[in-house]
Amino acid sequence: MSTKDNKNIGFNTLDKYVIPFKDIRAFFTGGYASVAISEKKYIKFLKDYVSTLSFTENTRFALMHKNAKTKWELLVDYPVYYVKPVAFEKVGDHYALTFKVLSTGFLIDVFSKETYKNTEEDEREKRFIDWQLKDNNIIPSRINVFNVAENNSLENRADIISFMEIFKQAIGAVERDLVANSEDMLIFERYLNSDLSITFKELESLIHRFQPAIPGENKEILYNHTLMCTILNMLKQPLYELLLQGEEYYVPSPILFEKLSAELLNFITSIMETETQIKDEISKKMNEQQKEFILREKIKTIQNSLEKMNVPVKEDDYAKQIKNKTLVNIYPDSIRQLIKDESKRISEMMQSSPEATLAKNYIDILKKLPWRIVESEEVSIQKVKETLDENHYGLDKVKERIFEYLAVIINQKNNAKKDEDDNLIPLDEDKFIDMNLFKENDRARAKKFNNVPILTLVGPPGTGKTSLSKSIAEALGRSFVKVSLGGVHDESEIRGHRRTYVGAMPGKIIKGIMQAKVSNPIILLDEIDKMKSDMKGDPASAMLEVLDPEQNSHFQDHYLEHEYDLSKAIFIATANYYEAIPEALLDRVEVIELSSYTLSEKLNIAREHLIPKVIEQTGLAKSFFKIDDETLKYIIHHYTKEAGVRGLKRLLDKIARKIVVKKLENKNMKSFTIKKEEITDLLGVILFKEEEKEDIQIPGIVNGLAYTSYGGSSLQIEVNAFPGKPEIKLTGSLKEVMQESAQIALSYVRSNAEKFGIQDFDFEENTIHIHVPEGAVPKDGPSAGVTFTTALISALSKKVVPSNIGMTGEITLRGKVLEIGGLKEKSFAASQKGLKYIFIPAANVKNLQDIPNEIKSELNYIPVVEYTEIYDFIFKGKQPKEIISFKEENK
Known part of the structure; x- marks a missing residue:
């Protein structure tokens, strides 16, 4: 069969072929199957096709049943299988064609001499028929009929045959009656001796319910359509038309059918067990809910009966309070209504539901809050003074400022006492119900209290900030609550979490009020300088509402979803470092600094x-x-x-x-x-050796003074110069500001080299190394500027700086000495170091009055405006303009 011959007879247009086979079989779409090809002419055609063209993904054949008693020319309207051939090979004495069934059940018109019509299309096909008749090869088909088969093939259809249809056909192949009675037949009882009672109708419902969750590529027979259909194709089933005619047909293999049924039984059994388990759990929950409902209804009935009989019924504290004409005033009207609405909503819920639990917690918090409960404040100014002196030694200026602060509070309280007493309802010996709080009309709210500034105690750890706050609470006779803010970086920690979130709770402020059990406690906001801001919000901004007297009477907590009046609470904040306090808060507080103890x-x-x-x-x-x-x-x-x-x-x-x-x-x-x-x-062994008062006779070493959040300290700055690249090396864990200060000092020294007598030093041929000892400790700040400058001049001029001299001050490029902070702490460090003279900026002379006499009496302060005054005293021996000494004063 040559290509030329094919072209002449229209071979390229007719690329579908009908292969007759004798086996009485029925095939399921989607599965693989094999048929025996016994006639020599078809064997020859398939051999030629495979050797010439071979089977590809696009090769398509049609398979048609052929009755051995009937000539093929006379066959019309026979069912045809549209297939994709996979292999053609010899198996034993026969040749087998293996294929995948793509479509089934359609009819095909086969050419015969009786159906021939004189049309151009039929003329062309007639030539093809004549060629086939001549060689006695294959049966052609009309092209349009194959197009219908292509469109209805498995690859182009979305409605793949369902498992139930396949299974019904498999059952029908075993016993014909099952086809008619499939909805009622108990298939597993009959064929597998199983005690699982399930009909086809129930089976179909279960499979339909669980089918969406079945993975497509599962290897189990039940879930793999191709594998299922392939197994069914191996069963010898009757052709339906022959079955109706009463013809003989083969009985399918019982082993394959039993395997199929057993797989299905395991599947259905697991589903039934799951269904039973789910039903049992649902039934159990329903029984519990019904039982709870019945018991609650019984409780209501019993309570109503007892009330009619005037028998007292056990109630919670809130129920007793709202029935008491005095205690009912603890709760504002809006809160009582809110509790009532939430309680009604809970009664309509399933009590075991998460939403009911959240609502119960919410109501419990509303009931526990001391809305209008306040403590009495019978206090005298003399008692305040005695309390502060009794609990703290020293801190005279700090106690003086606190004394003034408390005096203002007491005075305002006394002035408003007459008006407020009319709105105070006695609750017990030391508590009242203050009707000035939570007035429903904003204009009626009292505005004569808590207009004093909020104190912020700033100082190193261990200097008495917390104990001072407790003393204030003790002096005023109020409850004390500590709210730790160190490390807080979430705004919800202050304002509370919204109740839509699982695990929601009020913020730290409302929790503190609940802990105090009164609305006018002393609340210590500890370590406000340690709050951090990130993507969750800025807690410092949330604190603005708390610390502002104009706003905190309407404080909104996200959890409460109702404003809370904080106007009668007194807030005291603490911090270790002034510079770390958020700027927005500094505007609302008054800072009192606590310095180191002598x-x-x-x-x-x-x-x-x-x-x-x-x-x-x-x-x-x-x-x-x-x-x-x-x-x-x-x-x-x-x-x-x-x-x-x-x-x-x-x-x-x-x-x-x-x-x-x-x-x-x-x-x-x-x-x-x-x-x-x-x-x-x-x-144990000594941790800190006493600093030796050594007389260092080495150029380039100068005593500096530092101030940290933990107090003052002394440090020696070392400078060395040696031949090398023209650069400056900075070591000792110096941060950015301190590095800049060293750079400024070097620039100032270079620009005034002749004035300082170092004009012969070649900066372009030497490396300058500045080091600050204790390299593991980070250091920062501009106050070491004059120390860097002095150490540079000493190292480059080879002149020694006396070891009993210390200095502090920021320097500019013009040599101006600017004001610094922490002079008191630096004086402590200088005293401990045994220094005699300290150079300080002239602008800091005002701070000398804050230094204890026992410290400043040991030192001589030399105030300077420009650095040349320091240079003249150290390197030229000139007397300074002024030396401030407190020795006589101490005597």
């Missing part, structure tokens, strides 16, 4: 407060904790390095514990004296 203050605090507290906490008698001042000084100098006394308290606790152990081991011990020589046995 040595004498620490001794007195230890004597009057720390040691008595340690003795009480450990249960020791006073005779077992005897210690003199020299020993205390030794502990302070060698085991602590702090601005406050928190570390000293821990050391005294440790000593007390050691004494307790000794006392229990030696029952004859009557007393114990803590001696200086025994400190190492009690506290």
Whole structure:
């Protein structure tokens, strides 16, 4: 069969072929099947086709049943299978054609001499027929009929035959009666001796329900359409037309059918078990809900009956309060209505539902809040003074400012007492119901209280900020609540979470009010300088509403969804570092700075407060904790390095514990004296060596002074110059501002090299290295400018700076010395270092009055406006314009 012959007879237009086969079979669409080809002419055609063209993805054949008793020329309207051939090979003595069934059940008109018409199309096909008749090869078909088959093939259809249709046909192949009675037949009881009672109708409903969740590429027979149809194609099923005619047909394989049924049984059994489990759980929940409903209805009926009989019914505190003519005033009208509405809504819910739980928690919080409950404030100015002096030693200026602050509060309270007393309803001995709070009419709200500024205590750790706040609460007779803000970075921590979120709760302010159980407590906002802002919001902005007296009477908490009046609460804030307080808050607070304690203050605090507290906490008698001042000084100098006394308290606790152990081991011990020589046995090795007052005779080393949030410290700045690249090296963990200060100092020195006598130094041929010791400690700030400048001049001129001189001050490119901060703390450090002279900016002279006399009496302050004044004193020996000394004053 040549290509030329094919072209002449229209072979290219007729690319579909009908292959007759004798086997009485029925095929399922989508599956693979094989038929035996026995006639030589068809074997020859298929061999030629495979060898010439081969089977491709686009090759399509038609397979048609052929009755052996009938000539093919006389066959018309026979069912045809539209297939994709896969292989043609010899199996034993026969040849087998393997294919995938794409479409089935359509009819095809086969040419015969009787159906021939004299048309151009038929003429062309007639030539093709003649060619086939001549060679006795294959049966042609009309092209348009194959187009219909193509459009209805499996690849172009969305309605793939369902499993139930396949299964019904498989059952029908075994027993014909099942086809008619499929909806009622208990198939598993009959064929597999199973106790699973399920009809076809129930089976079809289950499969339809679970079919969307079945994966398409599952290897299980039930879920793989191609595999299912392939297995069914292996069963010898009757041709439907022959079945109706009563012809003989083959019985399908019972093994394959039983396997199919067993797979289906396992599937249905698992579904039924799941269905049963779900039904049991639903039934259990329904029974519980019905039981709860019935019990609640019984409770209501019993309560109604008891009320009619005038028998008292147990009620919660809120129910009792709203029935009391006095206690009902605790809750504003809007809150009572809100509780009523929420309670009604809960009664209509399933009590076990998450929404009901959230609503119950919400109502509990509304009931617990002290809406109009306030504490009495019978306080005198004398009591305030006595309380502050009793609880704190020193801090005279701080206590003076707090005393003024409290005096204003007491005075305003006394002025408004007459008007407010009319709106106060006694609740118990020390509490009242204040009707000035939560007035429904905004114009009627009282505005004569809490207009004093909010205090912010700023100072190093351990200097008494929290204890001062507690003393204020004690002096005023109010409850004290501490709200820690360190590390807070979410606005919801202040304003609360909205109730739409799982685990929602009120903010820290409302929680503090609940803890105090009154609406006028002292609320300590601890560490407001440690709040951070990020993508969750800025908590500092949320604090603005809390700290503003004009707004906090309408404070909105997201959880409450109702305003809360904070106007009678007193807020006190604390911070370690002034510069870290958010600027928006600084405008609403008044800052009181607490500086480091002096040595004498620490001794007195230890004597009057720390040691008595340690003795009480450990249960020791006073005779077992005897210690003199020299020993205390030794502990302070060698085991602590702090601005406050928190570390000293821990050391005294440790000593007390050691004494307790000794006392229990030696029952004859009557007393114990803590001696200086025994400190190492009690506290271990010395942590801080006392700084030696060494006389350093090395150029380039100058004493500087620093101020941190933990107090003041001294540091030596070192400068060295050596031949190398023209650059400056900065080491010692210096941050940006301090690095800039060093750069400014170098620029100032270079521009005035002749004035400072270093004009012969070649900056272009030398490297300058500036180092600040203790490199592990980050350092920043501009106040080391004059120290950098002096160290540079000393190193480059090879002149030594006396070791008893220290200095602090910011320098400009013109040599101006600018004001700095922390002079008091720096003076403490200079005193401890044993310095004699301190150069300070002239603008800081006003700060000398804040320094304790015992500290400043040991120092001589030299105020300067320009750096040349420092240069003239150190390197030229000229007397300064002014030296401020407090030695006589101390005497």
